[in-house]
Structures are given as C-alpha cells and as structure tokens.
Amino acid sequence: MSFKKGALYPANPATARGQPTKLSSSKDKIVYTNGRSVFIRDLSDPAVSIAYSGHVHNATVARIAPSGYYCASADVVGNVRIWDTLGDEQTLKGEYKVITGQVKDLEWDGESKRIVAVGDGRDKFGHAFMFDTGSSTGEIIGHAKTINAVSIRQQRPFRAATAADDATIVFHQGVPFKYDKTIKTHTKFVQDVRYASSGDHFASVGSDYKIFVYDGKTGDTLGEFTDSPHTGSVMSVSWSPDSKSLVTSAADGTVKLWDVETKKAQITWTLGSGVNHQQVGNTWTAGDHIVSLSISGDLNVFDKRIGDKPARILYGPQKAITSAIKAPSSDATFIVGTADGRVLSFANEYEYVGGDAHASLVAGLSASPSGTVHSVGFDDRLREIDGKVYTPASFSTAAQPKAGVAVSGDSTVFVAEVESVEAVRSNQKVFDLPLKYTPSAIAASGSQVAVGGEDQKVRLYSWDGKALSEKATLEGNKGTVSALAFSPDGKHLASGDSSGKIALFDAAAHKLVTSRWSFHSGRINSLSWTADGKHCASGSLDTHVYVWSVEKPMKNIAIKNASPGGVNAVFWLKDGELASAGADGSVRVWNVTFHA
Known part of the structure; x- marks a missing residue:
C-alpha cells in the first residue's frame, strides 16, 4: 500500500476586528496566513495551492521574494522564517528573531537579498537584515509606536517607508537603511504604505479615512485623494502592475479604484454594510486581478470592467474544520463544518450552506440514506441541509451534543448528549435513552x-x-x-x-x-x-x-x-x-x- 499527495483546498485568511490583514501576491498567486500556516493560493485553480506549516506560533504576514524562489513569513513572537517555494519540501533557508513582539509586516528589496520587518517590539519596532546571513543592513528608527506597514522601493537607489500607530510615516534612505525624515500627513493610525512597482511613487492610507501619494525618491508629499473619500478607516492600499492606478480597501465596506494622475476615484465597489463586509486587506496581482479581503474571510476578486460587484468571491473555512463528510448529492464533493459554526459545501469552489447557520462549533455531520445531511452544533441545535441550503427545520437538543450525530437506515437521527441519546425523526423527538x-x-x-x-x-x-x-x-x-x-x-x-x-x-x-x-x-x-x-x-x-x-x-x-x-x-x-x-x-x- 502506498500514497501520493493530491489536491490541497486551503483555508481563507485569518482576520481580526480593527486590524489590517496583509495580503501579498506573486504573479497570479496570492499569499496570506491563517493560524500557524502560510498559504500560496492559485486564483485560477483552488486545488493548486501550497501550505507551509513550519511556524511554531501564529503567522502574521508572508511575502514572496521578487525572484520567486523564496518566501519570508513572520509570526506573533518576532520570528522571520525564509523558506524555499519550489518543490514539495519547502526547505528552511533561515530563521531570525528580528523583534521581541508581533511582526506586522515585512518587505523584500528589489534584489531579493534584504528584508525589512516591522511590528510591535519592546526594544525596537523594526529591523533590516540580509536574508541569507541575518546580518543587519541598516536601522529602522523614528517611530514612537507600533509600525503597521513597510514598503521598499524596488530599484536603486533603495528607499523604505514605514507607517505606524503614531500617525507618522518615516522615510529611510538605503542601503544601508537609515533615517531620512518623518512625514506627518495623517492625523490617526497609518494602516498601510505601499510603493508602486515603477518606484516613482508610494501611497499611504490610514484610520483618518485619508489617502496620500508621495515622490518615491525624495519622500515629498505630492497630494491627497479627496474625490469621493472613504467613510471608514482605510486598511490597505495596492498599486496596479503599470503603476498608474491604486486600489484601497476600507472598513466602510467599499473598495475604490483610483487614477493616480488625476487623483479621482474611477470605480467604487460596495460589498455591503455591517461588520462582515468591512474590507481589511488587498493585493493587485501581476495578472491584473484585484483581490480584497472581507473581515469574514471572503476573498473578493474584482475585474475593472465590472463596476458594480466582485467578478467572483472565494469562500472558505476561516477556523479549524471540526467535522467533514463526503457529500451525498452529486452537485457537491464534500461538506465541512467549522469551529465558528459555519458549514460549507465544496464542488469546484467552496460555498456557504445557505440559511441560518450554527452559532458555535459544528460538533458533527452525518448523511441519511435519502441524501439529507444533518448537522449538530454546540449551540444545541440539530439542523437539516438539503443540497446546499438549510431547511427551515430545526430541533433543539436537551443538552449539548458532545459526541456528535448518527443516522440509522430508517433516517432516524441519533444525537449523543451529556447524559442521554435522543432519537429524532422529522424534527420530532421519538425516543430518549437515559x-x-x-x-x-x-x-x-x-x-x-x-x-x-x-x-x-x-x-x-x-x-x-x-x-x-x-x-x-x-x-x-x-x-x-x-x-x-x-x-x-x-x-x-x-x-x-x-x-x-x-x-x-x-x-x-x-x-x-x-x-x-x-x-x-x-x-x-x-x-x-x-x-x-x-x-x-x-x-x-x-x-x-x-x-x-x-x-x-x-x-x-x-x-x-x-x-x-x-x-x-x-x-x-x-x-x-x-x-x-x-x-x-x-x-x-x-x-x-x-x-x-
């Protein structure tokens, strides 16, 4: 008997309320973290994904070097790991302790040799080092609070911009990187800063709802985007591959496409209202895909030619999968339940099972001979799934269903609880075994x-x-x-x-x-x-x-x-x-x- 590794269907990015989530991209793949794993996900085929699981602590950010050979990923305790993206082994190239707290962002230089990592350290907020030796290549100083983002000009002469909770941007010359000046355009937390691929400009966004653009070589402020501004904290900014446009994602549930020359909004995509639709991260791939992340974990993929809604939405589990079964119906492949109460079915891509979901962990899934799927959760509810939607039927269990759910040949559902087994048919209790x-x-x-x-x-x-x-x-x-x-x-x-x-x-x-x-x-x-x-x-x-x-x-x-x-x-x-x-x-x- 033997086995070979097949497809990998990854989790979606982890998010936190009030915090930006760093997405990045390499060619037409997007890179993000969830828990202790780093995922490199192909936008065209969800099965062609890579998962790196070398971190001991939760990972926070990952970026692939411009060369494409290595990925640098960081975690909540200040470690940066550099590993090989080619082959199945993901061989570790090096691991460095860069700060004494959470790394919020990192960036490679244009030669794929140097990395600047920033975050919330006790003795310093950033560190610049060589990826192969870990030796220092300058100083990241000038901030009084946590640094949220860093971006490096990809051409010589190198420059680096860092954005922090002290409402300032610090402009560094390099290499070695050294303090040049402090830019005070924002009035609240600066959430993201990003260089254009041309190196001519960089942009910043913040919790003051504002967007600014600067000269890439000198750091001089060139202007503010005041046309049709966001009405919530702007969490992320990314540049188009041709460096002529930029996209911003904000907590007001909108994603905006801007023309850099005119500083006017060309397209506004509205995802919806409420917390779940807050936009907390984005990236613009080399294949011209704009991807914005909702706080619910949904990855919204936009096409510039479609100005009213995402071209498609990539759903997926955001928390641990607690139960999973092969789908009994032919229109789906498998069904998973997660630790946050979501149930998703998978055919070619994930879809949420429609209707009123569980309020907490899904303790069990089981299919009846008729093809109906039954789910039971720690919210003490037994639900029915018909195809890809919950039926209105719901049964409240007498106690928490600790041990899951099973279905007999006559489609009676048995739920094992703390002190009894309940037998349920057509959402009516037919027997209770103490x-x-x-x-x-x-x-x-x-x-x-x-x-x-x-x-x-x-x-x-x-x-x-x-x-x-x-x-x-x-x-x-x-x-x-x-x-x-x-x-x-x-x-x-x-x-x-x-x-x-x-x-x-x-x-x-x-x-x-x-x-x-x-x-x-x-x-x-x-x-x-x-x-x-x-x-x-x-x-x-x-x-x-x-x-x-x-x-x-x-x-x-x-x-x-x-x-x-x-x-x-x-x-x-x-x-x-x-x-x-x-x-x-x-x-x-x-x-x-x-x-x-």
Whole structure:
C-alpha cells in the first residue's frame, strides 16, 4: 500500500476586528496566513495551492521574494522564517528573531537579498537584515509606536517607508537603511504604505479615512485623494502592475479604484454594510486581478470592467474544520463544518450552506440514506441541509451534543448528549435513552447504533423504529472512546480512543477482531471506511492519518503530518481518494494505492 499527495483546498485568511490583514501576491498567486500556516493560493485553480506549516506560533504576514524562489513569513513572537517555494519540501533557508513582539509586516528589496520587518517590539519596532546571513543592513528608527506597514522601493537607489500607530510615516534612505525624515500627513493610525512597482511613487492610507501619494525618491508629499473619500478607516492600499492606478480597501465596506494622475476615484465597489463586509486587506496581482479581503474571510476578486460587484468571491473555512463528510448529492464533493459554526459545501469552489447557520462549533455531520445531511452544533441545535441550503427545520437538543450525530437506515437521527441519546425523526423527538455512563462517540448502520463512553466501553443497541434496546457491551479500548465507524455492510465496527488505539470489532458476533491498530500517539478524532469495507482510515490529534487493512491487520499506510495542529476528520471521496481536514482549516486529498 502506498500514497501520493493530491489536491490541497486551503483555508481563507485569518482576520481580526480593527486590524489590517496583509495580503501579498506573486504573479497570479496570492499569499496570506491563517493560524500557524502560510498559504500560496492559485486564483485560477483552488486545488493548486501550497501550505507551509513550519511556524511554531501564529503567522502574521508572508511575502514572496521578487525572484520567486523564496518566501519570508513572520509570526506573533518576532520570528522571520525564509523558506524555499519550489518543490514539495519547502526547505528552511533561515530563521531570525528580528523583534521581541508581533511582526506586522515585512518587505523584500528589489534584489531579493534584504528584508525589512516591522511590528510591535519592546526594544525596537523594526529591523533590516540580509536574508541569507541575518546580518543587519541598516536601522529602522523614528517611530514612537507600533509600525503597521513597510514598503521598499524596488530599484536603486533603495528607499523604505514605514507607517505606524503614531500617525507618522518615516522615510529611510538605503542601503544601508537609515533615517531620512518623518512625514506627518495623517492625523490617526497609518494602516498601510505601499510603493508602486515603477518606484516613482508610494501611497499611504490610514484610520483618518485619508489617502496620500508621495515622490518615491525624495519622500515629498505630492497630494491627497479627496474625490469621493472613504467613510471608514482605510486598511490597505495596492498599486496596479503599470503603476498608474491604486486600489484601497476600507472598513466602510467599499473598495475604490483610483487614477493616480488625476487623483479621482474611477470605480467604487460596495460589498455591503455591517461588520462582515468591512474590507481589511488587498493585493493587485501581476495578472491584473484585484483581490480584497472581507473581515469574514471572503476573498473578493474584482475585474475593472465590472463596476458594480466582485467578478467572483472565494469562500472558505476561516477556523479549524471540526467535522467533514463526503457529500451525498452529486452537485457537491464534500461538506465541512467549522469551529465558528459555519458549514460549507465544496464542488469546484467552496460555498456557504445557505440559511441560518450554527452559532458555535459544528460538533458533527452525518448523511441519511435519502441524501439529507444533518448537522449538530454546540449551540444545541440539530439542523437539516438539503443540497446546499438549510431547511427551515430545526430541533433543539436537551443538552449539548458532545459526541456528535448518527443516522440509522430508517433516517432516524441519533444525537449523543451529556447524559442521554435522543432519537429524532422529522424534527420530532421519538425516543430518549437515559445513560448511566457519559457518551463520547456515536455511530449507526441500518438498525444498529453504537455508543462509545468515557468508561472505555462501546455499547451496541438495536433500533426497532420506536426504542433502543441494548444488545452487547464491547471492550478493547484503552481510553475514552472518541470515534466510531461501522463498515458499509455493518459487519465491522472500528472504535478509536483517546490513547490513540483503535479496536476492530465483529459487530454481529460481538467480539474483538484485532487491537493491533495502535500506531497513533494521540486521540483518534475520526474513522472512515472504504466502500468495500476492506480498509479503514483514521485521523488523530497527533497530526497523522493511517489507512488500515482488515485482512492484514499489521499492514498500514502512514500519512505523517497530514494536518498541522491535528486531524479532525477523514473521509473517502471515492476509491483510492482519501481526504483529511483539521485544525489548519484546510482539506488535503491523498491518492491511496492498495497493492494486491
């Protein structure tokens, strides 16, 4: 048995209220961070993406060098890592501690040799260094508060501009970079500063709703954009590839395209009102795509020829994926639920499941034989998804659904709660089973229902359409039962636990088949069977995925580090195609080969 890495469907950027999010681009790929991961995402094909997961702490900003060979990414504790963008390994070139706090922005020079990183440090707010040795290449000084952005002129003579919370811009000459002058055009926080690719100008935007443009060589102020101004904090600015236009994104929910020569707004795109539509970051790619980021994580892609709305919107998980299943209907590939209550379906791109979403973490997803998907959340609600929309139907559970949801052959939905199992049909409770143990996992197949407990045991029940009756107690796990899955024919039951062990039971004979599936070192979060029932995949908190064989229990495929932060869900898309999802909000596909 063997595997090869397949498609990667990345999470969308992480955002924070009142804070700009740095997006960047290289050719027609956009670069951003979410959690400890850095994503390089192709705008034309969502599956052709790269994820770098080398950071120990949450990453804040990433930019690819002009050469295209290396990417520099920084984190919340002041580390900058430089790594190779070519090949699958993403080899680390160097790691440097640049400041003693969060890095807010960084920039490469035009020769792909020097980097300036800025942010919120205790002893200094910025550092200029050589990417290969880490040696200093000047001083970034002149600010009294956190620096939010930095931009470097890409041609010699080099110049650098930094923008900070002290409402000033500092202009540096280089190299080595040294203080030249302080520019006091803004009256509030300066959120972003960006050089045009020609090097002739740079622009700044801030919380005072203002936009200014300056001479790229001297730093002299050339003027303010006063025509049709924003009515909220301007969070980000980017230049067109030809350096004749710039685009700004603001907290008023608008994105504006400006002509630099006339300083007039050419197009205003209005995304909507309310917090979710606040625009907190943008980038203008070499392929002439304008991408602006909503605080909800949506990536809005604009076409200059379409002046009223985005040409398309790239949706995606923004938080950890907590549950995921293969979509039962043909119009979608898979469905994921996230830690912030969102449920998204994926076909060629992600779409939100329409309707009233969960208010908090999605604890489980399960499909009925009819194709209806049921979701249950920590908001104590059981919902129905028909196709790509929630139905109006909703059932309030008696307690928090700790252990997920399962659906029997007659489409009865079973929800495992703190002290009971509720049976629900057509959003009406038809049975309630009080428990003397605390349930921690649930699965169903036909008329069989299995409930795992914190007492390390699995109870098998029979469902007759009216009540659950206990048939057997299965023992073999070494920790709290954390995941259960019946094989498609209902013959076998796999039971994973908090110690990383998986017990395989014969569900009909009520006996242990093997306890040798024990290579995980952390809690088993998910189990999924192949259609023929010969292999079972497991995903664990230890970040690994294993594929086990029923016929040869000692044979397995180990997919190491499948999901940084832990694997929360595994599911088979089709024969030989396994998907895993987890804490980094991404879905990865693995092409598995079973040798005869």
